[in-house]
Amino acid sequence: MGTVTIGVSIAVPEPHGSELQQLRAGFGDAAAHGIPTHVTLLPPTEVDEASVPAVEAHLAEVAAAGRAFPMRLSGTGTFRPVSPVVFVRVVEGAEACTLLQQQVRDPAGPAPRELQFPYHPHVTVAHGIDEAAMDRAFEELAGYEAEWPCTGFALYEQGADGVWRKLREFPFGGSVVPPQAGRMERGSVPIR
DSSP states (O other): OOEEEEEEEEEOOTTHHHHHHHHHHHTTOTTGGGSOSEEEEEEEEEEEGGGHHHHHHHHHHHHHHOOOEEEEEEEEEEOTTTSOEEEEEEEESHHHHHHHHHHHTOTTSSSOOOOSSOOOOEEEEEESOOHHHHHHHHHHTTTOEEEEEEOEEEEEEEOTTSOEEEEEEEEOSSOOOOGGGOSOOTTSSOOO
8 A cells, every 4th residue: 555645624614615715716826626625634644545544533533522613714814925825814713723733633643743834723715826916815805704613624635636535524522612602612622
């Protein structure tokens, strides 16, 4: 068996996911149609194909201990000049995303991964395109808003064609935190 490239993320649901994907393509990002709109929990990671069942078991365990939480996107940000990325900001749910990605990347788990940059949950809307298009993405989406209850995450595999395809969804085992509850309570997504 060889290796595969996997990633774990929270999908941005419809109609928001398709809308942001179309906007990303419209800004000239050629990768837009091969990358479902998401918030990353595990960036592209090469693993032995034989370890995928262990990764799935680990993710099922993380999800079973998790609890749904409100997610809200609002406005834009950028990682420029460090990285050529414009994104929509996660303004509610960021703490839960941070805890989840720590669990997913558990050094004792089957997909440990050191990060190149500190974790910052976001939704990429432009990556590696010319500066004028990056500026346009930043400005045009400055007033963008979306919200939904995050009820789980998914495992994806990148094909030889560069397209990311969902392998499996992992719903949370805990009850939903009502959106009117405001900010997530500390400890809603337990760290193992």
